[in-house]
Amino acid sequence: ATPSETTTPTPTPEPSETATAGPVDIACDVLITPQAMYDFNPNFTLIASWSPAPGSAAQVAIDLEGQACRWQNDTSGDTIDVSVAALDEATLAAKQAEASAGSSAPYGWFRVVDGAGEATAFDGTYWVVVRSVWFVGPGDANRLVETVLSAL
Numbered sequence: 001a002t003p004s005e006t007t008t009p010t011p012t013p014e015p016s017e018t019a020t021a022g023p024v025d026i027a028c029d030v031l032i033t034p035q036a037m038y039d040f041n042p043n044f045t046l047i048a049s050w051s052p053a054p055g056s057a058a059q060v061a062i063d064l065e066g067q068a069c070r071w072q073n074d075t076s077g078d079t080i081d082v083s084v085a086a087l088d089e090a091t092l093a094a095k096q097a098e099a100s101a102g103s104s105a106p107y108g109w110f111r112v113v114d115g116a117g118e119a120t121a122f123d124g125t126y127w128v129v130v131r132s133v134w135f136v137g138p139g140d141a142n143r144l145v146e147t148v149l150s151a152l
Helices: 034-040 057-063 089-099 138-151
Strands: 020-022 044-047 067-073 079-087 103-105 108-113 116-123 126-132
Touching: 034 044, 034 138, 057 067, 057 079, 057 126, 079 089, 079 138, 089 108, 089 116, 103 138, 108 138, 116 138, 126 138
Parallel strands: none
Antiparallel strands: 020 079, 044 067, 067 079, 079 126, 103 108, 108 116, 116 126
16 A cells, blocks of 8 residues: 655745835935924934834835935934835735724725834825824824835
């Protein structure tokens, strides 16, 4: 008798392994111009170099060849993080499903995670997340999210 063959199922790749639809080469000062940030709050300055927290939307965007930007309030030290990634269809659908667990907002969805408001929007293949303790409700992020979306 021939021993029966066993097959090992092929592992399904994690979204982050195949998620990119292409790099995002849009500079931070184009995603949110200095004037747009000044209009939001003149006390925020773009930080040239920073390291996003592991697992954060900003870190995921960087891992997917996207862009992650940080502005810091010169007085309080509070930050505003903006991340943008171009995603493949499956990952985009997964991110949309994840975001839809939050409250509906004019630009997409909003939720508070670990004390900071997270505004999530989608434009074509782009996944956009704007996060800050300054956002306590969906309307607080409207202007900045719309600025980012218009830059894409």
